[in-house]
Amino acid sequence: MRLRYTTLVVDDYDAAITFFVDVLGFELVEDSPATTSTTGAAKRWVVVRPPGADTGLLLARADGERQRAAVGDQFAGRVGHFLEVDDAAAEYERLVALGVEFEGPPRVEAYGTVAVFRDVAGNRWDLLSGP
Known part of the structure; x- marks a missing residue:
C-alpha cells in the first residue's frame, strides 16, 4: 500500500x-x-x-x-505539506531569489533545519532537511 x-x-x-x-x-x-x-x-x-x-x-x-x-487555506492555517531537501538553507536561498514567500529564515530544530514558505495558492509548507 x-x-x-x-x-x-x-x-x-x-x-x-x-x-x-x-x-x-x-x-x-x-x-x-x-x-x-x-x-x-x-x-x-x-x-x-x-x-x-x-x-x-x-x-x-x-x-x-x-x-x-x-x-490557500486547505489546512486551516497549519503547515500541510513537508518538502524534504538535502540542504534547507541552500534551497531557501535559491527559492528566495525566485520570489518564494517565506515566513522567516531557516531555523534549526531537534528534527532538522526548517523554513516555512507559501505555495502559489498561499498554503503553508515546511522546507526541511535532516538533523
Whole structure:
C-alpha cells in the first residue's frame, strides 16, 4: 500500500504548474483533459511531483464557491505539506531569489533545519532537511 496522490486545490492550473515545476523544480507527470464527475464540465488532470518521488500532487482547479474558499487555506492555517531537501538553507536561498514567500529564515530544530514558505495558492509548507 502507498499514497499515490494528494490534492491541492488551486485557482489556475498554469500558474500552479509554473510554481511547482519552474520554481520548486517538480516534474510535470501528467497534464490531460478531463471532465468533472458531477457536471461533466471540462477540467484537467494535472499531476506534479518532486524528482524521484512516488507520491504526486494532483493540482485541481477550484470548482464552485466552497472549493474557491479553500484555496490557500486547505489546512486551516497549519503547515500541510513537508518538502524534504538535502540542504534547507541552500534551497531557501535559491527559492528566495525566485520570489518564494517565506515566513522567516531557516531555523534549526531537534528534527532538522526548517523554513516555512507559501505555495502559489498561499498554503503553508515546511522546507526541511535532516538533523
